[in-house]
Amino acid sequence: MAETHIARSIPGAVRAAAERFGSREAVVDGDVRLTFAELLEHVQMLARVFAAGGVRPGDRVAINSPNTHHWVVAALGAHYAGATLVPVNTRFTGAETVDLLRRSRARALVVAGDFLGTDRLAGIHEAAGEAGLPELGTVIRIPVPGPLAPAEGVLDWPDLPGVAQRVPLTEVEARADAVSPDDVSDILFTSGTTGRSKGVQSAHRQALAVAQAWAECGEVTETDRYLVVNPFFHSFGYKAGILVSLLTGATLLPQAVFDTRSLLDLVEAERVSVLPGAPAIFQSLLPEAPGRDLSSLRLAVTGAAPVPVTLVERMRDELGFRTVLTAYGLTEAVVATMCRPGDDPETVSRTSGRATAGFEVAIAGSGEILLRGPNVMLGYLDDPGATATAIDADGWLHTGDVGALDANGNLTITDRLKDMYICGGFNVYPAEVEQALRRLDGVEDVAVVGVPDGRLGEVGKAFVVSGGQLSEDDVHAFCRERLANYKRPRSVEFVPELPRNASGKVLKRLLGKEDA
Known part of the structure; x- marks a missing residue:
């Protein structure tokens, strides 16, 4: 059976891991190799940076970045400062990210530089428009995949040690002490069948308890070396990954892509x-x-x-x-x-x-x-x-x-019971995709279903009523601007009408029958 240690809070788990596993490797990410003792020091530094930027206990800190050691340190640093973590799906468009930042009232954002050919921060600024993000006080850029060009009003990762010096260590230690098991540890947004994402709130005691259970079922110990492909923005990568490592002493090896x-x-x-x-x-x-x-x-x-x-x-x-x-x-x-x-x-x-x-x-x-x-x-x-x-x-x-x-x-x-399907391990709710497509001029009616795919499990197929006004390329181009990759329909079929029952409900089982 795995030997785990349950702390009262995630900051407590970071401290306990440093005490128990000290010189053992906590995170290995390319040339970066952090022991559990060093991880604690880096987490304390990030907590001081957040505090210097005006993040208060209970505030929300968002992270929009791939699996690297930076994500681990930033997430745990947010917890250590008494803040609530808001992971952001790296596949989200600028508009989707802005929606999460506004609804969570995020006070700080940690964001990748130019990841997968996309300048995420530029996309966020463009989507925010003139209204901006007035509650967002601190933005930290991670050098993924490499060095960053200077940007006004942005903290770059190499600058953080100097910023941390503005806040005494005793202040963030007091904040970490004050985090209770019932405080909200994180808000993970998940799409809803109504087409609007919902923010799932969990407490520190819950995040740690599910990690402990996962570790015990898998018999994970400090001798394990744990490669995490599952995105950290997902509960699997974050709670069954990062937190499992803290509780067991297993070495974490993140893979960004x-x-x-x-x-x-x-x-x-x-x-x-x-x-x-x-x-x-x-x-x-x-x-x-x-x-x-x-x-x-x-x-x-x-x-x-x-x-x-x-x-x-x-x-x-x-x-x-x-x-x-x-x-x-x-x-x-x-x-x-x-x-x-x-x-x-x-x-x-x-x-x-x-x-x-x-x-x-x-x-x-x-x-x-x-x-x-x-x-x-x-x-x-x-x-x-x-x-x-x-x-x-x-x-x-x-x-x-x-x-x-x-x-x-x-x-x-x-x-x-619902129409949700799973594409490459990610839940996709057709109502959200349909809601987006109804904003495309020429779409008179639309239904999206999941159809089998040999590589991804299921992918979306859109059945569109347009009266000949649109092409498949029009639909794909529209979706690329507004939907994360895994949400986008992979194929489009134009139909004269959608099959409906007597009450007007679309009979999706008839649409997907030929693809089943």
């Missing part, structure tokens, strides 16, 4: 033992595995898409994983069920395992999966109505997924 060969190089060079990811990641590794030394691989955790039993077997036989587990969760609960070491391939493939992290799992009469326990979200940001809809009077979280429990308590996901 998934690339099969560089990932395998890293596994060989750094003797990686833990590698979670969506099924598509492991499928892409299999053809490149022959001739590679993958003997260090121990644990794979996957899910978010169907996992064929043959894939589980090949992950064990050809990639060398001694343990392959599947899990089920959502942003509102993070990890609710998980398989355990020793489960056979059929159980790992067919189910998402048994309840963990203190959750109760029940199946409603409609077949909907219900979850209840101490780690259900606190609620949606500024949306008590949506919170009351999601969590009933008896404390059950209504997931919108349909499933079944077997005699051993293993959960099988069988369907979705």
Whole structure:
């Protein structure tokens, strides 16, 4: 069983990790190698920078950057300063990011420089327009992928040690001491079926408890070296990644951009033992595995898409994983069920395992999966109505997924009550895409469904009624400006009308039938 240490708060976990694991490597990111003791020092520095920039306890700090050591330090630094973390999806457009910054009333933003050919800060400024972001007081740029040109009113990462000197260490130590288990640790935005994203709020005690449960199910220890492909902006990368490392002493190896060969190089060079990811990641590794030394691989955790039993077997036989587990969760609960070491391939493939992290799992009469326990979200940001809809009077979280429990308590996901589909491990809600497309001149009616894709699991297909006014290129160009890549429909079909029932509801099962 994994040896974990549960602190009262995330700042407490950073301190405890420095005390327990001191000189062991905490984060390895290219040439940067930080021990747990050094990680604490860097976190304290960032906390002082945030304090110098006017961030107060309870304020929100947003991070829009890929998986690097900077993300780890900035996130933990925000917590250490008493702030609430707001991760931003790096695939979001400037408009989508501005929406999150405004709704979260972020006081500080940590943002990548020119990542994947996009100047994210310029996109944010353009989308903010004349109204700007008046509540945003501090902007810190991360040099990803390289050196940055000077910009007015922006702090660059190399400048931070000097800025930190403006605030005494004792001030941020006092702030870290004051963070309580019930304070809001983070707000993770997730799309909603109404087409508007919702901010999921969790407490420090909850973030740490789900990380502990994940670590225990995976038997993670300080001897593990944990490669994190899952984005840190997602609860999987952040809570089942960064926080698991703090609790167990495992070494974290972030990968900013998934690339099969560089990932395998890293596994060989750094003797990686833990590698979670969506099924598509492991499928892409299999053809490149022959001739590679993958003997260090121990644990794979996957899910978010169907996992064929043959894939589980090949992950064990050809990639060398001694343990392959599947899990089920959502942003509102993070990890609710998980398989355990020793489960056979059929159980790992067919189910998402048994309840963990203190959750109760029940199946409603409609077949909907219900979850209840101490780690259900606190609620949606500024949306008590949506919170009351999601969590009933008896404390059950209504997931919108349909499933079944077997005699051993293993959960099988069988369907979705809602239309949400999963593209490359990311939830996509058609209502949000449809709402965007209805703003395109010439769109008279539209419906989006998920259709099977061999690499990404599912991708979007848009059925558009336009009376001949639009082309497929028009639709794609419109979406590129307004939607993150994983949300954009990969194909468009123009139809004379959408099939509807007597009440006017679109019959999406008829639209997706030919693609099923």
